[in-house]
Amino acid sequence: MFDEQLVVIGTGIRTIGQLTMESIAWIKKADKVLYIVSDPIAEELIKTLNPKGAESLFHLYAENKPRIQTYNEMIEQTLEYVRAGKIVCLAAYGHPGVFAYPTHESVRQARKEGFRARMLPGISAEDCLFADLNIDPAMAGCQSFEATDFLVNGRTIDPSSHLILWQIGVLGDATFKRYTYDIKGMPQLLQKLYMYYHPYHNVVVYEAPLFPGVEPVMRSVSLCYLPYSGVSAVSTLYVPPGSPPRPDIGLIQSLGIPFQPPPPVKQG
Amino acid sequence: MPKSNKPGKQRAAGAKPAAQPSGSQHPEGRAELRKFFVRLASDLELFCRFVANPEAAAKQAGVTEEDRELLFSGDQGRIYAALRPDLVPQMVQPAAAANEQAASQAACPGATPAGCAAAPGASPWGVVPYGYYWLMYYPMPYAPPPVSGTAQGGKQIG
Numbered sequence: 001m002f003d004e005q006l007v008v009i010g011t012g013i014r015t016i017g018q019l020t021m022e023s024i025a026w027i028k029k030a031d032k033v034l035y036i037v038s039d040p041i042a043e044e045l046i047k048t049l050n051p052k053g054a055e056s057l058f059h060l061y062a063e064n065k066p067r068i069q070t071y072n073e074m075i076e077q078t079l080e081y082v083r084a085g086k087i088v089c090l091a092a093y094g095h096p097g098v099f100a101y102p103t104h105e106s107v108r109q110a111r112k113e114g115f116r117a118r119m120l121p122g123i124s125a126e127d128c129l130f131a132d133l134n135i136d137p138a139m140a141g142c143q144s145f146e147a148t149d150f151l152v153n154g155r156t157i158d159p160s161s162h163l164i165l166w167q168i169g170v171l172g173d174a175t176f177k178r179y180t181y182d183i184k185g186m187p188q189l190l191q192k193l194y195m196y197y198h199p200y201h202n203v204v205v206y207e208a209p210l211f212p213g214v215e216p217v218m219r220s221v222s223l224c225y226l227p228y229s230g231v232s233a234v235s236t237l238y239v240p241p242g243s244p245p246r247p248d249i250g251l252i253q254s255l256g257i258p259f260q261p262p263p264p265v266k267q268g
Numbered sequence: 269m270p271k272s273n274k275p276g277k278q279r280a281a282g283a284k285p286a287a288q289p290s291g292s293q294h295p296e297g298r299a300e301l302r303k304f305f306v307r308l309a310s311d312l313e314l315f316c317r318f319v320a321n322p323e324a325a326a327k328q329a330g331v332t333e334e335d336r337e338l339l340f341s342g343d344q345g346r347i348y349a350a351l352r353p354d355l356v357p358q359m360v361q362p363a364a365a366a367n368e369q370a371a372s373q374a375a376c377p378g379a380t381p382a383g384c385a386a387a388p389g390a391s392p393w394g395v396v397p398y399g400y401y402w403l404m405y406y407p408m409p410y411a412p413p414p415v416s417g418t419a420q421g422g423k424q425i426g
Contacts, residue, residue: 016309024310040351041305048306212308213322214344 002029005115006078006088008103010096010122011035011042013208018123023091024049026120030089032081036074036102037093039210046091053089074102075109082115095124099146099166125236126164128208132216133238135162140241147171147237151189159196160246163239165189168205169231186227197242199224204238205231298350301335305351 007026012018019042027033027046032053035046047054057077060070081088090096096103097119110117126144130137141161147168149155157163172185200222207217221229226237244264252259304326307314318325326336338350 016305017315019309021312040302040348041309044302044351045306045309048303049310209344211305211344211347212318213340213342214347215342 003116004087004118006082006090006106006110006117008090008092008096008107008117008119010120010124011037011039011045011091011093012123013039013094013125013128014210014212015039015042015045016212019045020120020122022120023122026089027091029087031086033089033091034074034078034081035091036100037091039093041211042091042093050089068101071102071105075105078102078106079109079113082110082117083113092122095122095127097121098124098126125166125206125208125234128216129164129206129236129238132208132218133204133206135238135240137162140245147189148185151185151192157196159242160244161241165237165239167234168226168237169233169235183227183231190223190226193223193239197223197239201242202240204240205229206236206238207232207234298335298338301331301339302351304329304331304335304339 007030009020009023009026011023015037027049030050030053032055033046033050034055034057035043036057037043037046038058043056057074060073060077061067062070078088078090090103090106092100092103094100103119107117107119129135135142139162141158142164143157143161144164145155145157145166147165148171150165151171168186168189169183171183171189173183202220203223203226205217205219205221205226209216217230217235219229223239247259249259307329308318309315314325314329317328322340323336326339331339338347341347
């Protein structure tokens with residue numbers, strides 16, 4: 001127990017209050033804490049708890065450099081320390097396994113090479129979204145896609161369920177930008193969403209806060225005004241159901257479930 | 269479905285960044301405030317006291333009046349700027365400038381509902397600010413699977 005050679009942790013979106021005790025323990029225990037956090041509190045915390053082992057991976061990002069290249073370098077750097085016999089803690093913001101490529105791959109690669117590796121759950125932006133927007137993924141179901149993936153890989157959606165699109169602010173851009181991203185794929189994204197939703201269907205641009213006492217960004221706008229809604233690189237788009245569910249009456253009766261007509265969908 | 273647009277005190281799109289507090293002139297930013305935040309994130313007892321009475325807990329922990337004003341301002345841009353002034357020029361200021369630029373582009377593209385004419389050659393979608401996080405995910409475009417594969421089984425081409 002607790003004998004892993006690589007432990008991947010999440011610092012939460014708001015480090016204060018969202019960093020777990022187990023994660024703190026691993027930051028202290030590790031020989032090396034590699035971190036991918038831009039929250040200054042998380043960075044300071046890691047440096048304070050483990051001053052000798054803390055090492056930022058931010059230097060691997062570079063302007064216009066393909067992010068996949070940066071992520072592969074992060075994985076390689078992590079594995080190098082593991083191979084050298086160090087106890088490594090890889091810390092990432094949010095949940096380390098949600099929309100985080102280098103964290104998952106580091107665990108996979110370490111296990112493949114015979115090392116004991118584990119990922120601990122953290123609080124992701126989606127968890128914050130459920131709490132702040134007061135929605136339950138169990139009610140109506142929930143589909144969650146990375147926005148570019150949603151567009152280019154032909155994903156299909158059920159408009160009677162909740163829809164969450166991540167990284168809408170970097171749509172179509174696979175590189176890192178220090179200052180701003182060009183959201184060149186936005187017209188195509190809207191065209192695709194118009195296949196399922198009315199242009200004036202209300203959506204919410206969401207960003208979870210980093211510090212205590214700061215309110216989340218929750219901009220409610222019509223879908224067609226999305227490009228003018230102040231989207232940032234880390235904005236998440238929440239699209240509420242746009243049509244009622246289609247219950248299978250025969251199946252409901254055969255299962256003996258008391259039938260209730262579906263609630264009306266609140267438009268706009 | 270939330271109806272309200274409640275951005276709190278975060279910087280609105282197009283707004284100029286908040287003036288940096290005096291402490292942020294120092295390259296280290298507000299070191300004492302950072303230390304307090306670190307304690308808050310790692311000391312359960314202090315955090316419980318903070319939840320019970322934020323003002324009293326901060327005062328008792330020796331947070332200065334100026335820092336307390338910042339702490340309870342609810343302004344993410346200001347707090348970030350105070351803690352990491354070295355990153356502000358890269359993240360906050362250009363983002364605001366970019367938002368202003370994007371907001372000034374009034375033309376609607378063809379993807380918007382009828383009635384909005386596209387401006388030839390314009391990029392009304394503009395650019396978006398970097399934000400406060402470093403991205404950690406890259407979407408994988410997949411080649412079509414050979415015969416009966418799934419997306420997972422497809423060949424990654426990205």
